[in-house]
Amino acid sequence: MRTVTIADVARHAGVAVSTVSYVLSGKRAISATTRQRVLDSVRVLGYHPNAGARALASKRANVIALVLPLRAGMNLPVLMQFATSVVATARQYDHDVLLMTADEGPDGLRRVAASAMVDGLLLMDVEVHDARVSLLRKLAEPSVLIGFPADAEGLTCVDLDFQRAGALCAEHLAERGHREMALLGAPEVVYERGTGFAERTRAGFLAEATRRDLSARAVPCEETYDEVASAVKLLLDAHPGLTGLVVHNEAAVGHVLGALRALGRSVPDDVSVVAICPDDIAERARLTSVLIPAEELGREAVRLLMAKLDGLPAGSLLLEPRLTIRESTR
Amino acid sequence: MRTVTIADVARHAGVAVSTVSYVLSGKRAISATTRQRVLDSVRVLGYHPNAGARALASKRANVIALVLPLRAGMNLPVLMQFATSVVATARQYDHDVLLMTADEGPDGLRRVAASAMVDGLLLMDVEVHDARVSLLRKLAEPSVLIGFPADAEGLTCVDLDFQRAGALCAEHLAERGHREMALLGAPEVVYERGTGFAERTRAGFLAEATRRDLSARAVPCEETYDEVASAVKLLLDAHPGLTGLVVHNEAAVGHVLGALRALGRSVPDDVSVVAICPDDIAERARLTSVLIPAEELGREAVRLLMAKLDGLPAGSLLLEPRLTIRESTR
DNA sequence: GTCAGATGTCGAAGCGCTTCGAAAACGTTT
DNA sequence: AAACGTTTTCGAAGCGCTTCGACATCTGAC
Incomplete structure (x- = not known):
């Protein structure tokens, strides 16, 4: 045949x-x-x-590269939602998706770009100082980044507005009358790595609290039950009046609730908890949350990339955070 | 330029x-x-x-398709580990990976195969009655499945030997003197969907327990704390002598521990717990476990696919489960 | 010194598609 | 009926690579 x-x-x-x-x-x-x-x-x-023949003759592969940070410690559910959404959206534009891992590094990007395998690149989880960013500027192939590097000039980036998200949490708690609050963030290493979104959330949270003249602090947060429990205990011991908690760490959020329960603090009667996390986690635990709109992120990223493929200019995009009120705040 | x-x-x-x-x-x-x-x-x-030219002239795209079940409810960490491993291994064989989602269905497979975009296909999470299986048999492109469909004749499949895994858990508990045990499995829907690995684990567990003349039962298990807690309570109430618990549900395993704690049962003093789950989860909670060797699975799947691409015959492969003893059994 | 067989290199024919310029077919208008 | 636009279709030239057969050159054996 x-x-x-x-x-x-x-x-x-x-x-x-x-x-x-x-x-x-x-x-x-x-x-x-x-x-x-x-x-x-x-x-x-x-x-x-025949895809090869078509690509050869038309100089368009109808494939985009999706570069995922497939290292440990990532937020897997968000990543998957994002990937799903990218694949689905790309298909709507008649494109396929080539999966790459970040650990191929700049050489990998150069390779797929130079071999004309892909028409454009989508990089997820770009860090503040990312070795690949300067390469992307030089490449003929258009690209879209998820996350903002230190210098986003001339690049197209998409991200949730984490600063607004942090502020939104502080605002929500403040409006409910909470005067003393804390942010439980990502593990220490994430901050050390210079991951932009973690820092920006913290900054937004603290700034908004300061602006409203509230007492607020931010602490990193590991992801095992014992470490979370001890962090929570430390926090509550040091600040007995603390009644508002923002958790920006989906792996830890369950443990935080467990720890509060263990300490005899009821949610939301004694402590209000706002999570910044994917929707499914928040939904399951009935948490008031700012969701990470992974699907929207993927969709918008592809949309922007397709626009660039058509030669249209495409600026960066910050998605407005949305807070969903559930049963963990009062 | x-x-x-x-x-x-x-x-x-x-x-x-x-x-x-x-x-x-x-x-x-x-x-x-x-x-x-x-x-x-x-x-x-x-x-x-130029990849297109090369593919056109040589009839080899040097790309394999990875079809992931990117629907909700999957075990994300395992999926990611698997995907990472597939990408890395494929690169070692000088191949790239085209990412597809299962919801493109058979048509999607037909499309990428017919367009000569890919040389072979890797399907993850194949179900017992999978619509795509009969198509794969007809396709010229070789394929490897992760998981076993009802009729694996003529197909190359790779999977953990879940039946052995279930048996291994029963064996481990039996050797420690436990006479009454239970398996907390996947959510009901997973069984209803006819997911092979869930069923096979259950079968292996029950068969081994029966062989050893032990009292054993298997119950499905949802994934919210409340549902898990009530399931555990029900189980312990109905079987006061139950001292061995096998949990084959990584989303629920944390809740199971929490529920036991809440019921005043200590692990491992009152109840021994064996988990069948990815290593990181077990490691974090110090659980005795049979790990899901996602990385090995990915590597072997690619290896088999590459062999088939070279025209070599390739049979199916069941990976031997390995039990790691940690602190949750005694 | 000749010849058979290696060994190393070249040229040309595609692979299946897109795209450009031009031809063919068709109405309209004079 | 000729001349002119339009619309529709065709043919051929690549795109950048692999691969096949053929040619050159070099061995060693006789």
Whole structure:
């Protein structure tokens, strides 16, 4: 069973190869009758264009690269939601997705770009000082970053506005009358790595609290039950009047609740808890939360990349955080 | 800056295009001096072969498709470990990975196969009755499945030997003198969906317990704290002598421990707990566990696929489970 | 010194598609 | 009926690579 080529379709439909091509691409007008005949032949023969040949002739692979930070300690559910959304959206634009891991580094990007395997690149979890960023500037292929590097000039970046998110949490707690609050953040290493979103959340939270003249502090937070429990205990011992807690660490949020329960503090009666985390986690635990809109992020990133592929200019995008009130704050 | 082609390299090195090609592919002997000259030119010019052209001429895209079940409720960490491992291993064989989601269904597989985008397919989380399986049999492209469908005849499948895993847990508990035990499994829907690994674990566990003349039962297990807690309570109330617990549900295992704590049962003094879950979770909670060897699974799957790409026969593979004793059993 | 077989290199023919320029077919207008 | 635009279709030239057969050159055996 030889594979069906465009020549087979042309022969079957009684037209020239180029006519078939134009029917399929729509780049030139073809009469309705011919078009229909060609389309029928395509269907009958089960024709699928050869991707390599198409890429070679048109200089468009119809593939984008998705570079994921597949190292440990990432927020997996968010990553998956994001990846799913990228794949689905790319398909809507008739593109496929080549999966790469960050540990191929700049060389990997150079390779796929130079080999014309992909038309554009999507990098997730870009760090503040990222070795790949300067390369992306030089590459002919357009790219979109998830997250903001230190110098985003000339790049297209998409992210949740974490600063606003942090502020929003402080605001929510303040409006409910809480005067003393704390942010439990990512593990220490995440801050050390210079991960932008963690820092910006903290900054936004503290700034808003300060602006409102509230007592607030931010502490890193590891992810085992024991460490979380001791961090929570320390915090409550040191600040007996503390009644508002923001948790920006989806792996730890369950443990925080457990620790509060163990310490005899009820949520939300004694302590209000706001989480910044994916929706499913918050939903499951009925937590008031700012969700991480992974799906929207993926969709928008692809949209921007497709715009750039079409030669349109595309600026950066900060998604507005949305707070969903559930049962953990009062 | 026009992109560098093989003709540029040939000109620069003063040889024929075909010679460059043979140097790069190693398919014909080339003298050491010529070879070196060509390699130097490649380096100097920064040449990367055009993937489309290569695919077109050689009928090999050097890309494999990875089809992930990116729906909710999956075990994300395992999935990610697996994906990482697949990408890394594929790169070792000089292949890239095209990411697809299961919800493109059979049509998606047909499309990428027919368009010669990929040379082979890797499907994760194959279900017992999977619509895609019959298609895979017809496809010219070789494929490897993670998980076993009902009829694996003629297919190459890789999986952890879950039946052995279930048995191993029963065996471990039995050897420690536990006479009454239970398996907390996946949520009900997972069984209803006919997910093979869940069923096989249960079967292996129950069979081994029966063989040893122990009292054992298996119950499904949802993933919210409240549901887990009530399931655990029910179980312990109904079987006061129950001292051995196997948990095959990574999302629930934390809750199980919490529930036991809440019921005043200490682990491992009152109840021994064996988990079947990814290593990181077990490690974090210091649980005796059978780990899900996601990385090995990915590596072996790629290895088998590559063998098939080279025309070698490749049978199915069941990975032997390994039990790691930590602090939750006695 | 000649010849058979290695060994190393070259040229050219595609692979299946897109795209450009031009030809063919068709109405309209004179 | 000729001349002119339009619309529709065709043919051919690549895109950058692999691969096959053929040619050159070099061995060693006789």
